[in-house]
Amino acid sequence: MELREKLKILSGAAKYDASCSSSGSNRKNTPGGIGNGASSGICHSWSDDGRCISLLKILFTNYCIYDCAYCINRVSNDLPRASFTPEEVIKLTINFYRRNYIEGLFLSSAVIKSPDYTMELLLKTVRKLREEYKFNGYIHLKAIPGADFSLIARAGRYADRMSVNIELPSKKSLSLLAPQKKMESILTPMKEIGLNIKENREERKKSKNLPRFVPAGQSTQLIIGASPETDYHILKLCEALYQRFNLKRVYYSAYIPVSNNPSLPQLRRPPLLREHRLYQADWLLRFYGFAADELLDRANPNFNPKLDPKANWALNHLHLFPLEVNRADYEMLLRVPGIGIKSARRIVSARRTGSIDFDDLEKFGTVLKRARYFITCKGKYYGGIPFREELIKERLVEGKTGLHRQQLSLFDDNSISDIDGFLSETVGGKEG
């Protein structure tokens, strides 16, 4: 098969992976080598769906021994199949990189023959790329669940980021939709990779020359809307992953119907709004000091499609507002709807040189559309309406987003499983 045909098949097969990040690694170029890392990450293009392209995102092969219902590459699906050779992947990567099309390679794969066999192919490719071709650009590599960990650990010395996708957020859904996969074989390598990253960081403090292990951290992906878990369940899982496995990112991917399997919902559109709300909440966990239990609970297990999670939280905690911007703690400023990290920092910095007026906020770029209802400047309230929940809520509700709303009520609120229990049960122990 021609390279062009292979690339079409194996890039098309890789597109459902949401991760596009190329950040977190400042790998240096080597003498006679090609490429380096840019800590901030660099986007090289944006595809027609508006997602950033920074890496050559491909599968090594889409021949798969598994039959996961939610996955386009399942063995029972009738579609064109192809496999790259390591040399072909390298040739594409280097030639795209030299033309500045990409920041590096994102190499994933379906499981061909066996997890070990697949992982060996991935390892061989990245080893060759780094050692023989002296490629120092970004590499995001999938760890294949079920593969011998020594293969994964060796690959981690060449990769900048590694990921294992959980895909389905509960054991029950996994056994229903991906009966050949075990949650244990997904979580165990994640935990091991996490431990190795931590260890490597500690050791590198002592001896700088030690090679790095997955310096840009590890990530995972969850499919949203292919199975009945609530937002609360998903968010609790992610919180546990961040805290216990030291994950860098969790990606959420709205389920795109790829099958008529009766166990899967028949969606007219991917639940993009729900995905968006989860991303917003994920940000609140990672950068804004929120806990999952503050945002949702058993009684309200799903996000309001019309309100962003922070606005929702603020409306439920109106007794903490309005907040005087000249005195409030940085931590509380971060909790004001519409105020992000940049704005909060600017406020704290600007008020050192004098007290801040409402106009000043506008001047240095604070978005006040939502924030105005939750703050005072020098004691004055600029909301323009009485400080009452129902009135503020009316102003905050987002426009006609009804398009995706039906998907949020697709499933009944099934019982919340104990996430900590779920994780420790599958991988054992709490030390992770």
Place this chain on the structure above:
Amino acid sequence: MIYYIYDGSFEGLLTAIYEAFYHDVKPDMILKRSDYQENLFAERVEIVTERNKSDRVYNAVREKISSRSLRKIYYAFLSEIKGVETRIYHYLQLGFKIGRKIDGHLTDDTVLELNRISNKVGLERHRLLGLIRFRRLDNDIYYAPIEPDYNIIALLAPHFSKRLADQNWVIHDLKRKVAAVYNREEWVLTGFSGQPGSYAEDEAIYQSLWKDFFKNIAITNRKNSRLQLQFMPVRYWKHLIEKETT
């Protein structure tokens, strides 16, 4: 009105600022020679660029204000926005008065405006680090044409001299007729209004592979042109392989 007229170089601007601080006759405006138009009421002071004077200002900004401020005024200078030199002068007047605290003065119009301009230049630099496309020529030089809003070529070249260190490349600003030329050892900036030679044999292959990839990686059920445009404005499409019409 008193006009300081300088040669258009950053060193020239810093010399003008040096003179402004030590001269009795303070400028109302600092202008590039090419931007100056004869004016009956104008009193012109011709600035002769002197390296030792510009170096002194350069070092003073870094030491007495901050290296961040130095970068800000350099980025702002590269914006080539009319009147930016006078804004830089006013910013430095304040900076030398209050030192590194100037970054906190977010409600001061001079500081705000300079931040805004330098951020725009910084944004375009960051965008182009990703959006530049090199084409391999038959003499094995990689050639990238650009037409940026701001004069950022000198901000791009250092990035590629580290990254694509083992290949010969040229970044060509078609608008300003200058090129950054790299020979695997160092890069230099030079005037250039020529045409690139013909493409290497494999160039067309990789261009079409890239276009295929670009098309195939999009999820059609998620099509979102508005988002795409927001990140990748149409004005940059002209030199993007994947957006060229075929």
